[in-house]
Amino acid sequence: MRMTERSSDLAGAAGSNGDTSAAASRLAQVWAAVINGTSYVSMSQDEVVDYLGGLSTRIFEILTGDPFNARPAWDIGVDLVDSHFTSSATLERSIALLGDEVRQTMPELSVERLSAVQGAIAGGYGYALRQRTLHEQEAIREAVLDAREQAEAALRASEARFRALFTEAAIGIGLADVEGKMLDANLALQQMLGYSLEDFRAYHLHEFLHAGDPESTHEAYRQLTRGDREFFRAEKQFFRSDGDSVWTNLTVSLVRGPGGEPQYQLAMMEDVTDRHQLQDRLRYQALHDPLTGLANRALFLDRLARVFNRPEPDRRVGLCFIDLDGFKVINDSLGHHIGDELLVAVAKRLTSTVAPNDRLVARLGGDEFVLLAERSTGTEQLIEMGDQVLDVLTEPIRIGGHQLSVSASVGIVERPVIAGGSGDLVRDADVTLYWAKAEGKSRWALFDPDRNAREVARFRLSATMPAALEREEFYVDYQPLVALADGRVIAVEALVRWQHPEHGLLAPDRFIGLAEETGLIVQLGRWVLEHTCKQARRWSDEFGDDAPFVSVNLAARQSRDPALVSDVEAILRKTGLRAGQLQLELTESAVMGTAEDQTSALRKLYDMGIRIAIDDFGTGYSNLAYLRRLPVHELKIAGSFVEGLRVAGKPDPVDEQIVGALVTLAHALGLTVTAEGVETAAQAERLRDIGCEAGQGWYFARPGPPAAINRLLAAQRRR
Template sequence: MEGTSFVPLSGAEIEEYLRGQAERLAHALRSDPFDPAIAREVGASLVGQHFTGSGTLERTLGLVGPWWPVLRAKAAAQGHDPDVWLERVSALTGALAAGYAEALRRRTLDEQEAIHAAVLVARDNAEHALHTSEARFRAVFDQAAIGIGIGDVDGNVIDVNQAMTTMFAASVEEMCKRQVRDFMHAGDTDHMWKLYDELVTGERDHFALEKQFENADGETLWTHLSLSLVRDSKGNPEYQVCMLEDVTDRHRLHTRLRHQAMHDQLTGLPNRALFVERLTAAFEHPGPGDRVGLCYLDLDGFKVVNDSLGHDVGDQLLVAVARRLSRYAGQAGHLMARMGGDEFVILVEHSTGTGQVVALADGVFAALREPFRIRGHDLTVTASIGIVERPVAGTSPADTLRAADITLYWAKSDGRGRWTVFDTDRNDREVARYTLSAEMPAALHHGEFYVDYQPLVSLADGGVLGVEALVRWRHPRNGLVGPDRFIGLAEETGLIVPLGMHVLEQACREARRWQDLEPDSAPFISVNLAERQCREPGLVRQVERVLAETGLDPGRLQFELTESQIMSTDGGPLERLRELAAMGIRIAIDDFGTGYSNLAYLRRLPVCELKIAGSFVEGLRQPGDSDPVDGRIVASLVELAHAIGLTVTAEGIETAVQAERLRAIGCDAGQGWYFSRPGPPDRIEGMLAGVKEPG
């Protein structure tokens, strides 16, 4: 900053001082948590040390600019998000400028107060020291760095100082031929001139604000205007004193910094902050029937480009995509912003309906159809788009953006390369699912999950061979929640592991009680085992612990896995199943017949039982050959299972006819409402004691 300011320090002292401030900024950049307030202190310190020349702030910020490519490369090399480093540099730059500007403003205001005080003193002491005060005022008036003008209450300009004539590129004579209202500007607000009218009529004594002017050369002049009223000895308005600080450079700097803060550094597009500002403005004063639309898009598979070709190619691809889509959206008069990463959004203000936004999304697909040539690579890009179009009334910017984000997720989960329109009913279902998912850990902790039991009955003699444990959720507000609503959520969130262990512990305790009641003929307990549980390295150890704690014979425990699940089991999960089977635990395949099992592979699995899906049993409800195909399928499955040494249980039996036909086919056991609905453990004890369940 050499040559920009005069400071009462030697060259060595200046160098030492500036190095210290630079080290403070560098430390702030690297600190966690990040705090840009240090940069504000540095800016104020520069003013405090008299670095206040016209070019000081511009040259200071100019030194910060070269940090950006260096930091971006360093962040990418270290595996960090480059945008975070760029945001830190931008935040430090803004804070430094704000601290500098505020300190300089305070200094100027102090000078203004001194001038104002001099005016008042001159008036109050006029009779006693008229010549002295006039000389003092004239010295301040002529030599002040800020522009000063004096006018009467009718708006005539009486006098201006040298600084004022320099600002307006006009002589004192030219300025004094004008009226105050001649300085009106198109950017002035009605509020500003209301304040002026109140001042000249004596309703107020002072006001200050930012105001635009235009000088004699036609250039825009930004100023901080402070206007004060001087009253006569009777208190009547007599003069108005105007003080102008030229803040044009500061305003340009603020405009530049705002542009940096509101635009993406990589693509130059408006960023999330500017998009949210525009979206919020669309909701502030809506007209009748006003609507708004969003196209929220995400590039499909963009991570593969970064991982395979490098972040530099990925960045260049983002720039090319942004340029092409911005041109398309701009032609339609819509704002397009980069939300971060490979996500972009197009804002449709005053939308005419969903059809308009859908057509816009189709146009995005068309704009992306031509491959991008990046560093010698022809890259084809597709996108998924979430569409929201709705009336402005009755909603909010946050809700609208959230709906667009959710709809984008639907588009990607539905297959990518497509658009999806927001659906309130689907959203309500998703919210309900999320609510249940969020409540499940606490529900497990509070004991809201319990186990019902359904018998597996011998088709030969009606005896109870086994019992399946079925988990239920008694929700405190929603009542009984079926497993079809929460099992999938538990698998998605990983809660199926502790939930499955909870069911296993309860089921083994009950099975041990039955074992004590009927040591020789107690049924085995059958527990469902989810795929995620099979992949838990500690599964075998946990099962050993439960068996040891309950004292249950391993031969009286059976795990059920679905057909698709067990056919895809390999590696560690398969070895865990073999370890369980080696302990004497039974392994059964549930819903058999719904997948595409390789029977040759099935022979090599540690399986002892097949449970035929209830969909095949459905066709055997009536006597005779009401559905001979289902009968032949079941007979074939039973024959194949017996051929490789497996027992067969048929699920979903609801009638005596089904039970008899399956017995004749050769099924070993049956399960279904015909024998017993799922219920509490004492119902199983009654069946073991020979008590027939009421029809």
């Protein structure tokens, strides 16, 4: 049966009805066919299929487990060896089968999860095989020791048994004197290293040790030849006579003479080259992106951690975080296969920008890449790398008949290694990449610690806002709106403040924008509205008809809240405030961009008797025909237009004309006008002459607590 046919059948077994037991059964049949004849087991083919069926079921349970844990796959490798599936060919074909067949059966399965299970099976298999070999080695060593201790009468029989074991053993065995001169080598050792017995006898054992061996191996050998230890074990690389290398599990034992003196060295070697190469392949797969062949996130983080784990004086490190602009559009419109080919092409171009050995290109996932300069020479080098990235992506990429243009945003961080850790470096690069995208894409941005500190402070401030509402850290100040004709306080505008326990008093410009971004503005606005309506009811109870109406700002997001009308109705019922004593202010841009359903909400509020005002009128784009249809009572002219009227007798003619035109427009629409930012008597007088009904600003009063408004209203009543 061809491999493609097996893949198709197996995918069908799992996908037809979602039954993993059917997929496991099919995997067992394919598995049994693949490893047939690679190991000697005392089972029929049907028994092998049944046995592998149980293992296959366990594999699917591990692969689909939540939370995922690859450790039980280790036991599957052990079980294979315990059932006498002990050849390297069995392991290699089994691991390859899992990589091919399970991927066909479960295409959504992550490469990391499958590689972890493959590695665990190989690890358990290797461990069990090694234990099996060690048991054999121990039996041989005990046989040697027993031979020395046997009586003279049994010596020849013991030597015969040893010779048979020595000659027929599947593992390589070599015998040397205490000085290391080779005396004998069995056939398995001769074949393993490619030397004849005569060749071996020309060598000393220490000649097979070389500089690449760890110092622990050299020291263990010296201790053994001195008689300070009985044996040692190591995984060691040997070189064959033809130059190829062989990896072995090596055990060297000391054989003592009748008086206990060191006499011989017995070396036993198991060839584990296949397993070692398999581990190398699995290790490579675990550390590299299967699509592009670049280093993956795990290898990138490992390389970066090494830089910070071994800091050196004056050493610097830099990162370029790269994200492709518009990749999702290409992927979604042309298909994932085109997207994958585009990623491969981009990876090749990025690799071309990396020449020195101290730089690494990695794919972090999706369309995100990173360049790591492990020994940066300074910020200029990283900026140059960022420019190179933008340059190499300038030329369009032709894929499948499509001419694709792709650009990238790059976040650059460069600093001394001692400054923070690897996690800080990655986080700052990610933040800087976000800046590059926010500033228009197809560009690089350099990390700015001051800017980052400001944004972190903003984030922390936004994170504390919900708790601040619960702790009642917000309060409301009020600023009067004064009738220009007679100086009466006719209304007060509610202005929210935040008494922060760490940062002190915060003006609205410090937190209203954050509340808009996080969505907390709806909750905060509801609190301000209820708090203000309660205060307005107290003024109404105390001052009667002389009580002012209250004006509360609505943020754009509040005006789009579906519950706005019901919230206002509920607050008015709860506080007992008449609808005519409440005015809601919306900015010009919020009102002009209002959708039909939002206009309907304003109309309902208008019909309830609530006043609607447009704040900062004249600073945005106004559609006058649209304004005519809006349910609005009042326009508030922005203070910037009143600025030119500060000096008596010397008004700015342009500002005067603008204010006059806005007042005329408002009156033509049947609206009243309030001018903001009034700071001088000259401004108040000129605005009155132009026709403004009311003014608001420091000339009349600064924002203050309710008690300040009480004093104004009491004085007004006395007059």
